[in-house]
Amino acid sequence: MSEFDIIRDVFAPLTKDAPGAFNLADDAALLEARDLVVTKDLLVAGVHFLAKDPLDLVARKLIRANLSDLAAKGAKPIGYFLGCVWPQNVKRASIELFARGLAEDQEHFRIALYGGDTTMHTAKAAPLTLSATFFGAPPKQGMTARSGASLGDDLYVSGTIGDAGLGLMALRKEFKFTTVDKASLSGRYHLPEPRLTLGAAIAGLATAAIDVSDGLIADAGHLARANGLRAEIDAVATPRSQGAAYWVAAQQNRWKALASLAGFGDDYEILFAAPPAMRRSVVMAAKASRTEVSRIGSLTRGDGVLFLDESGAPILVPETGYDHFRK
Amino acid sequence: MSEFDIIRDVFAPLTKDAPGAFNLADDAALLEARDLVVTKDLLVAGVHFLAKDPLDLVARKLIRANLSDLAAKGAKPIGYFLGCVWPQNVKRASIELFARGLAEDQEHFRIALYGGDTTMHTAKAAPLTLSATFFGAPPKQGMTARSGASLGDDLYVSGTIGDAGLGLMALRKEFKFTTVDKASLSGRYHLPEPRLTLGAAIAGLATAAIDVSDGLIADAGHLARANGLRAEIDAVATPRSQGAAYWVAAQQNRWKALASLAGFGDDYEILFAAPPAMRRSVVMAAKASRTEVSRIGSLTRGDGVLFLDESGAPILVPETGYDHFRK
Numbered sequence: 152m153s154e155f156d157i158i159r160d161v162f163a164p165l166t167k168d169a170p171g172a173f174n175l176a177d178d179a180a181l182l183e184a185r186d187l188v189v190t191k192d193l194l195v196a197g198v199h200f201l202a203k204d205p206l207d208l209v210a211r212k213l214i215r216a217n218l219s220d221l222a223a224k225g226a227k228p229i230g231y232f233l234g235c236v237w238p239q240n241v242k243r244a245s246i247e248l249f250a251r252g253l254a255e256d257q258e259h260f261r262i263a264l265y266g267g268d269t270t271m272h273t274a275k276a277a278p279l280t281l282s283a284t285f286f287g288a289p290p291k292q293g294m295t296a297r298s299g300a301s302l303g304d305d306l307y308v309s310g311t312i313g314d315a316g317l318g319l320m321a322l323r324k325e326f327k328f329t330t331v332d333k334a335s336l337s338g339r340y341h342l343p344e345p346r347l348t349l350g351a352a353i354a355g356l357a358t359a360a361i362d363v364s365d366g367l368i369a370d371a372g373h374l375a376r377a378n379g380l381r382a383e384i385d386a387v388a389t390p391r392s393q394g395a396a397y398w399v400a401a402q403q404n405r406w407k408a409l410a411s412l413a414g415f416g417d418d419y420e421i422l423f424a425a426p427p428a429m430r431r432s433v434v435m436a437a438k439a440s441r442t443e444v445s446r447i448g449s450l451t452r453g454d455g456v457l458f459l460d461e462s463g464a465p466i467l468v469p470e471t472g473y474d475h476f477r478k
Numbered sequence: 479m480s481e482f483d484i485i486r487d488v489f490a491p492l493t494k495d496a497p498g499a500f501n502l503a504d505d506a507a508l509l510e511a512r513d514l515v516v517t518k519d520l521l522v523a524g525v526h527f528l529a530k531d532p533l534d535l536v537a538r539k540l541i542r543a544n545l546s547d548l549a550a551k552g553a554k555p556i557g558y559f560l561g562c563v564w565p566q567n568v569k570r571a572s573i574e575l576f577a578r579g580l581a582e583d584q585e586h587f588r589i590a591l592y593g594g595d596t597t598m599h600t601a602k603a604a605p606l607t608l609s610a611t612f613f614g615a616p617p618k619q620g621m622t623a624r625s626g627a628s629l630g631d632d633l634y635v636s637g638t639i640g641d642a643g644l645g646l647m648a649l650r651k652e653f654k655f656t657t658v659d660k661a662s663l664s665g666r667y668h669l670p671e672p673r674l675t676l677g678a679a680i681a682g683l684a685t686a687a688i689d690v691s692d693g694l695i696a697d698a699g700h701l702a703r704a705n706g707l708r709a710e711i712d713a714v715a716t717p718r719s720q721g722a723a724y725w726v727a728a729q730q731n732r733w734k735a736l737a738s739l740a741g742f743g744d745d746y747e748i749l750f751a752a753p754p755a756m757r758r759s760v761v762m763a764a765k766a767s768r769t770e771v772s773r774i775g776s777l778t779r780g781d782g783v784l785f786l787d788e789s790g791a792p793i794l795v796p797e798t799g800y801d802h803f804r805k
Binding site for chain 2: 155176177178179180181182183184185186187188189190191192193195196197198199220221223224226232233234236265266267268269270272273274276278280282284289294296297298361362373376377
């Protein structure tokens with residue numbers, strides 16, 4: 152198996168003849184003049200996915216985690232650059248399975264591979280490490296930034312919160328879910344759904360947005376900080392799936408359980424702010440994009456995040472989201 | 479040490495307030511409308527650099543390896559996206575040292591950091607893995623592609639060949655060089671010099687170009703294949719540094735030694751083709767960019783690479799360059 156054969160046979164077809172990708176047979180790609188929204192995410196075996204996860208799913212998670220960043224910015228995806236560091240003794244069949252996952256999601260999201268680099272670890276047992284740089288076209292209203300919100304803006308979040316974390320728990324058999332819920336939750340862990348249609352629909356309407364990947368509370372903190380405000384979130388209003396509701400009901404402390412859901416990562420939903428005067432427009436944008444959107448709080452004077460129970464008292468939040476560097 | 483502190487304190491200053499980088503406080507960067515030449519390279523500890531290499535040098539090698547790709551395309555560097563997967567228990571001081579290396583070369587090459595991702599391995603002893611996506615502006619004559627050369631075009635290469643490989647040999651004490659040569663050769667291994675000025679000077683003049691990173695013979699093969707031709711290289715004409723000449727003189731078989739130099743990787747020189755009618759222009763471009771350029775052969779009918787001795791007979795080449803997937 153040669154590096155150049157792999158690039159020519161397995162990866163070059165993924166360029167889909169995109170002009171400027173040169174069929175991966177050049178040192179660089181050429182992107183034509185236009186504004187570009189660009190994002191980069193890493194996925195590492197053992198950190199962001201399980202070492203035993205099927206590689207086609209890993210490929211699709213890599214694509215979707217990156218597209219989620221573009222979605223929050225309202226951007227329309229165009230393509231990506233891919234870096235792969237394979238474990239020693241990787242089999243060609245594994246690389247091909249990975250590429251099939253890429254091909255499937257490329258088709259689904261109408262994107263193409265533009266370039267990259269592929270290499271192999273020499274250290275024993277070093278994990279598969281994936282890096283992708285995605286680019287897209289900003290919406291005509293301009294990219295939705297993380298800052299730009301005003302005091303009193305409402306906070307919204309798409310979909311449901313905490314499902315990927317529970318999915319991981321289900322896969323690790325740390326909690327017994329029903330078969331249906333287990334399938335749905337682990338699906339959320341393996342295969343996030345980037346909210347591209349919603350992101351485009353709220354461009355120009357949302358005053359600030361962020362994709363929820365570190366956990367709702369942590370990402371609300373990032374958004375609040377970028378706007379010099381505090382995020383107040385109504386715990387009961389945070390949207391929950393059927394599986395999450397089942398899990399919460401089984402926990403001793405309901406508030407602690409809700410805080411846990413809001414502390415898990417990997418949701419890949421969009422958290423955004425919009426003025427109260429725009430509530431009807433947000434509902435319409437959600438409807439038009441066929442995406443559930445919940446109003447969960449607002450931006451107030453102060454800093455940090457308050458996660459409030461039904462009496463409006465702050466719940467002590469045990470974790471503030473996933474941080475790779477915190478022990 | 480928190481991931482977000484590291485990003486804010488150590489990496490955000492590297493954006494140098496580049497508009498669109500949002501001080502690394504957004505999910506994505508916004509690049510303004512223009513043609514972009516984009517390239518991506520990975521560096522992995524144990525594969526592309528030694529685990530004990532000082533991290534500021536590793537940072538600078540990461541920048542330079544990527545800039546070398548842009549140089550071969552004639553592009554003017556603008557900025558980059560950075561992905562870092564740190565080993566477990568990395569110290570903040572190590573990350574800061576790495577960032578100082580980035581800052582130094584950013585200053586030198588007038589580029590800025592636009593975004594990225596930083597995370598940490600959970601697997602024990604997993605190596606530092608770095609990924610960078612660099613972008614630049616194409617030359618006004620258009621990006622120099624790998625294809626575009628004609629039968630009979632001359633082949634040129636910049637600088638000297640094989641020094642980084644000998645530098646690694648010197649660092650591993652596999653050959654005893656003079657102190658001066660050892661310093662110079664190991665410098666070539668640690669700190670390549672991307673040929674940006676030359677790359678810009680030969681844009682519109684070179685009919686095809688590639689950066690020499692896999693080894694002169696291997697990269698000549700890539701260039702030849704992209705043009706549907708054969709590369710014939712005159713072994714004696716391949717440029718050698720003083721240290722390389724000393725090493726060749728100490729080898730039993732002079733031709734085998736020359737082939738080894740042309741098989742080593744990490745040269746980060748530019749190999750390019752130009753019509754014989756342009757010889758004077760090439761000399762002038764080399765002079766204007768203060769870069770040594772040697773005419774080493776030509777493109778002929780056929781395929782592959784012929785590495786020829788002084789009688790014009792092909793030397794049996796033991797290796798065809800570095801391939802991460804070949805055992």
